[in-house]
Amino acid sequence: MTRKLLGWGLFGLVVVLVLIGPELASHSPTEPVARPYSPPGTGGVFGTDRLGRDVASRMLHGGRPLLLTSLVAATAGSVLGALAGIFTALAAPRHRWVEAVVLRPLDTLAAVPPILMLLLVLTALPGRAGLVLAVALAGLPLSARVARAAAEQVAGRAHVEAAVARGEGWGWLIGREVLPLVAGTLLADLGLRFVIAFYLVAAAGFLGLSTSSADWGLLVVEALPGAALQPWALIVPVLGIAAIAVSVNLTSDAVSRRARGLVA
Amino acid sequence: MTGHPVLRRLAPRLGTSLGLLVLLSFLVYVGVEALPGDPVTSRLGPTATPERVAELRAHLGLDRPVLVRYGEWVAGLFHGDLGRSATGQPVTAMLSDRVGNSALLAGIAIGLLAPLSLGLGLWAAWRRGRGADRVISGGALLLVSVPEFVVAGALVLLFAVTLRLLPAVSLLPVGASPLSHPEVLVLPVLSLLFVGLAYATRVIRASAAATLTGGHVEFLRLSGAPGATLLRRAVLPAVLPVAVQVWLVTGVGFVGGAVLVEKVFGYPGIGELLVASVRTGDLPVVQALVLVLGAAMLAALVLADLAVVLLTPRLRTGVAR
Numbered sequence: 001m002t003r004k005l006l007g008w009g010l011f012g013l014v015v016v017l018v019l020i021g022p023e024l025a026s027h028s029p030t031e032p033v034a035r036p037y038s039p040p041g042t043g044g045v046f047g048t049d050r051l052g053r054d055v056a057s058r059m060l061h062g063g064r065p066l067l068l069t070s071l072v073a074a075t076a077g078s079v080l081g082a083l084a085g086i087f088t089a090l091a092a093p094r095h096r097w098v099e100a101v102v103l104r105p106l107d108t109l110a111a112v113p114p115i116l117m118l119l120l121v122l123t124a125l126p127g128r129a130g131l132v133l134a135v136a137l138a139g140l141p142l143s144a145r146v147a148r149a150a151a152e153q154v155a156g157r158a159h160v161e162a163a164v165a166r167g168e169g170w171g172w173l174i175g176r177e178v179l180p181l182v183a184g185t186l187l188a189d190l191g192l193r194f195v196i197a198f199y200l201v202a203a204a205g206f207l208g209l210s211t212s213s214a215d216w217g218l219l220v221v222e223a224l225p226g227a228a229l230q231p232w233a234l235i236v237p238v239l240g241i242a243a244i245a246v247s248v249n250l251t252s253d254a255v256s257r258r259a260r261g262l263v264a
Numbered sequence: 265m266t267g268h269p270v271l272r273r274l275a276p277r278l279g280t281s282l283g284l285l286v287l288l289s290f291l292v293y294v295g296v297e298a299l300p301g302d303p304v305t306s307r308l309g310p311t312a313t314p315e316r317v318a319e320l321r322a323h324l325g326l327d328r329p330v331l332v333r334y335g336e337w338v339a340g341l342f343h344g345d346l347g348r349s350a351t352g353q354p355v356t357a358m359l360s361d362r363v364g365n366s367a368l369l370a371g372i373a374i375g376l377l378a379p380l381s382l383g384l385g386l387w388a389a390w391r392r393g394r395g396a397d398r399v400i401s402g403g404a405l406l407l408v409s410v411p412e413f414v415v416a417g418a419l420v421l422l423f424a425v426t427l428r429l430l431p432a433v434s435l436l437p438v439g440a441s442p443l444s445h446p447e448v449l450v451l452p453v454l455s456l457l458f459v460g461l462a463y464a465t466r467v468i469r470a471s472a473a474a475t476l477t478g479g480h481v482e483f484l485r486l487s488g489a490p491g492a493t494l495l496r497r498a499v500l501p502a503v504l505p506v507a508v509q510v511w512l513v514t515g516v517g518f519v520g521g522a523v524l525v526e527k528v529f530g531y532p533g534i535g536e537l538l539v540a541s542v543r544t545g546d547l548p549v550v551q552a553l554v555l556v557l558g559a560a561m562l563a564a565l566v567l568a569d570l571a572v573v574l575l576t577p578r579l580r581t582g583v584a585r
Contacts, residue, residue: 111284113561115520116554119542120292123550195409203524206413207539220417224528227425227432234425238417242410249409 007250014243018063025057029214033057037230046232049222055233059240062214066201067244069128069210073135074197078190080136081143086174086182088144089151090160103144110141118200122209131210135200139193146189150182191252198248202241216241270573277569281562288558289341292551293334337551346552350545355552359534363556365442366526366533370518372449373456378511381461385468385507386499390491392473401469407462412521416455416528423451433530448531455525460514467510468503475502505575512568516561 017024026044027033032052033044040047046055084102091098112120121134154160160177168177179186204210205217212218219237227234321327337347346355388400407415424432430450436442442449475481481498489497523535530536534553541549 108284108287111562111565112288112558113516113520115523116557119523119538119550120554123542123545123547199409199411202411203413206411206524207527208543217411217413220413221527224417224420224432227420231421231425234417234421238414238421241414242418245409245411245414246406249405253405 004251004254007247007254009247010243011247011251014063014240014247015067017060018067018244021060021063025054025060027054027057029053029058029061037226037233039230040232046236047230049219049230049233050226055219055230055236058214058219059216059236062205062212062216062219062237063240065210065212066198066205066216069131070135070194070197070201073132073201074139074190074194076132077136077139077197078143078186078193081140081145082147082179082186083174084140085144085147085149086151086178087170089148089155090170090173090178093155103148106141106144109137114138114196114200115203118204118209119207122204126209127211131201131204134204135197138200139196143186143189143193147182147186150185151178154178154181188252188255191248191255195245195248195252198244202245270570273573274566274570277566281566285555285559285562289338289555290334292554292558293337294330341555346555347548349541349549350547355548358537358549359552359556362532362534362537365531366522366535368442369449369452369456369526369531369533370515370522372453373460373518374511374515376453376457377460377464377514378507380457381464381468381511382503382507384461384465386472386495386503388465388469389472389476392469392476397469400465404462404466404469407458408466410459411524412455412459413524413528415458416451416525419451419454420528435530436532442531448529452525452529452531455528456518456521459521460517463517464507464510464514468507471506472499472503475499501575505572508571508575509568512564512571516564519557519561 030053032048033054034042034048034052036048036050036052038044038048038052044054044056046059049055049058084106088098088102109117117138118131118134121137122130124130125133155178160173163173163177201210202215202217205212205215206221208218208221210218216237220234220241223230223234223237318327326333340347344356346359349355349358384400388397391397420432423430430447432451436445436448476499478498481494484494484498519535522533523538525531526533526535527539534556538550538553538557540546541553
């Protein structure tokens with residue numbers, strides 16, 4: 001319980017800071033405000049980076065795209081995975097080909113390590129769209145497995161059979177009959193997907209493959225060579241990413257524990 | 265199917281893995297080739313004349329159908345020829361030193377990971393709910409989702425900037441082995457180790473805790489068996505198959521982690537080369553690296569299965585439950 005409170009508290013604080021961040025920033029993320037590697041004080045609260053840009057302002061500007069991209073990508077992967085999983089659970093008992101057509105390709109996808117997926121997709125499709133696609137693809141197979149497992153426990157129930165007998169379409173079956181009963185599990189799964197999405201989006205920023213000018217991952221990689229001169233430029237983004245990663249993980253750990261309890 | 269039970273279980277696994285590898289190679293080659301990015305335009309820049317582009321395409325053999333080139337590429341793989349980079353160098357030569365460097369990094373990290381995670385996981389499970397367990401489990405939960413490059417950044421701040429004990433970058437003279445400068449390995453290994461250790465310890469602790477609450481362990485304990493006997497007779501046999509699986513899965517995770525860690529420290533491994541090649545759009549190098557990494561990963565997964573079969577008597581002997 002304390003873990004969950006701690007997770008939510010820390011997460012809420014960081015999210016609020018990140019979302020209103022650009023409004024709080026005193027400078028543009030790209031404009032030089034003082035000499036390169038100025039210490040805190042002369043060049044803003046956390047000093048300046050190698051090009052003399054204000055570290056605090058860059059942090060405040062860089063959080064929003066990082067968080068929103070992770071959220072969009074995690075949600076996209078989860079929604080597609082849930083659709084595939086629930087569809088398989090409903091259709092597989094009647095049509096044997098469904099499993100081969102829907103789940104086998106997803107298993108193949110799951111065998112590619114997420115970072116490799118990221119690099120491959122971004123080679124082909126650089127930019128924000130590629131990033132969202134790569135992260136969604138990395139999460140989709142696992143979401144589909146979870147959704148299928150959850151939906152299978154519901155698929156045989158009388159109200160679902162009755163709806164099938166009435167001849168309801170897929171939209172009704174998935175949306176009205178099954179989804180409400182598995183929503184808790186899917187939300188808990190979304191939490192886990194977000195942890196991985198955040199990891200990947202931050203990593204893309206770090207590898208210089210993101211389009212944002214002040215991604216926190218980018219702040220880390222830019223601060224590394226000058227870490228001895230201006231450690232704050234490294235400390236601040238490292239703490240920022242760690243704070244989000246840890247708080248999301250604490251929260252989703254607590255939520256998925258509860259969901260597992262419900263399913264079992 | 266007949267034959268030794270171990271073979272019988274592994275043969276389909278091996279078959280699937282080979283199939284996956286072929287599929288991966290096809291997707292990587294044909295998929296990446298079909299994409300808009302083009303090594304020729306990225307090499308010549310936007311000002312290149314169409315004639316110059318066509319000339320270079322013909323020179324690199326890019327004007328022929330993709331399936332023909334895929335066939336040649338696969339044929340080349342069988343005698344260790346991975347094609348030519350967009351810069352004209354043979355890919356095999358670009359990779360040879362780096363593969364060894366990366367394997368060294370991952371090997372040391374796994375070598376340290378296995379005993380540490382087993383010790384910490386068992387200890388936490390043995391003292392579950394008490395102080396040591398809270399510290400170990402809590403620490404693992406905190407670390408498990410933090411990207412490797414963030415851990416690496418923190419280690420640089422601590423060991424290179426504050427304590428000035430170790431170099432912040434792992435630059436090596438060209439062609440030198442990291443083994444001749446062991447200090448460049450310390451921070452990269454630690455960065456990989458921390459994140460992997462968190463995950464492995466969590467799983468091993470959970471498995472050991474489940475075994476310790478089981479009836480047969482309770483029986484042994486009540487009949488007065490000392491802790492060491494309990495560990496050897498009941499806990500280890502149940503935990504080891506899980507542990508081996510987790511170590512190899514973590515090893516696979518090192519594939520992705522190493523990409524980030526090598527980039528942090530400028531360590532001359534394949535991860536660093538992969539990132540550089542993705543950024544310059546050097547497709548032949550990306551294709552080769554993804555294939556090498558994919559093969560290493562599938563090999564690790566097959567090894568994990570083999571280890572689990574050998575460590576589980578019921579699977580090893582083929583006697584049904």
